[in-house]
Amino acid sequence: RKEVEQDPGPFNVPEGATVAFNCTYSNSASQSFFWYRQDCRKEPKLLMSVYSSGNEDGRFTAQLNRASQYISLLIRDSKLSDSATYLCDPMIYNQGGKLIFGQGTELSVKP
Amino acid sequence: NAGVMQNPRHLVRRRGQEARLRCSPMKGHSHVYWYRQLPEEGLKFMVYLQKENIIDESGMPKERFSAEFPKEGPSILRIQQVVRGDSAAYFCASSAGGDTQYFGPGTRLTVL
Numbered sequence: 001r002k003e004v005e006q007d008p009g010p011f012n013v014p015e016g017a018t019v020a021f022n023c024t025y026s027n028s029a030s031q032s033f034f035w036y037r038q039d040c041r042k043e044p045k046l047l048m049s050v051y052s053s054g055n056e057d058g059r060f061t062a063q064l065n066r067a068s069q070y071i072s073l074l075i076r077d078s079k080l081s082d083s084a085t086y087l088c089d090p091m092i093y094n095q096g097g098k099l100i101f102g103q104g105t106e107l108s109v110k111p
Numbered sequence: 112n113a114g115v116m117q118n119p120r121h122l123v124r125r126r127g128q129e130a131r132l133r134c135s136p137m138k139g140h141s142h143v144y145w146y147r148q149l150p151e152e153g154l155k156f157m158v159y160l161q162k163e164n165i166i167d168e169s170g171m172p173k174e175r176f177s178a179e180f181p182k183e184g185p186s187i188l189r190i191q192q193v194v195r196g197d198s199a200a201y202f203c204a205s206s207a208g209g210d211t212q213y214f215g216p217g218t219r220l221t222v223l
Binding site: 032034041042043044045046049087091097098099100101102103104 | 144200
């Protein structure tokens with residue numbers, strides 16, 4: 001089983017739609033969770049950090065289910081500028097904090 | 112406060128040459144991470160360094176690759192005798208020792 005698995009995508013949605021991505025992780029020792037976005041294979045940019053059960057920031061909501069070992073990202077009222085690849089990341093502190101990225105889920109928001 | 116800086120942004124090398132990639136962490140950050148993204152693949156961890164120490168190099172290829180983070184100056188990722196399969200984007204990230212990592216713009220290496 002891969003350490004991190006994400007919805008393969010691509011997701012093609014119209015502007016204004018609500019879209020959700022899922023990410024499962026295999027290592028139950030994971031302590032912090034991050035969602036990054038990557039545009040056109042440029043550098044990843046931090047979108048959200050998740051430490052407890054979830055986090056919300058404007059149109060973006062991340063939820064964590066430790067028992068089932070998955071995290072999700074919900075985007076409401078999608079904008080054209082949300083088009084990107086979304087990377088899920090669990091981190092384990094005693095491994096030095098290295099990020100183990102999933103393959104990413106590609107989102108394309110259409111007018 | 113400048114972000115993570117990497118140079119060069121683009122590097123072209125012929126097979127057999129050496130590639131040196133540099134990374135200057137954000138001001139106040141003493142932890143540096145290198146990641147590689149091969150074409151059509153996800154980002155993979157390579158190495159984690161603190162000043163003058165390699166903490167975790169579990170993602171580094173066994174041969175030809177080395178990294179350092181000297182007391183003064185940037186972190187260097189060195190690839191000796193490059194091959195076409197080394198062509199990739201190499202990203203550096205830094206942190207202050209907490210969990211949040213900030214990425215540099217990357218170096219795109221092309222091996223001819």
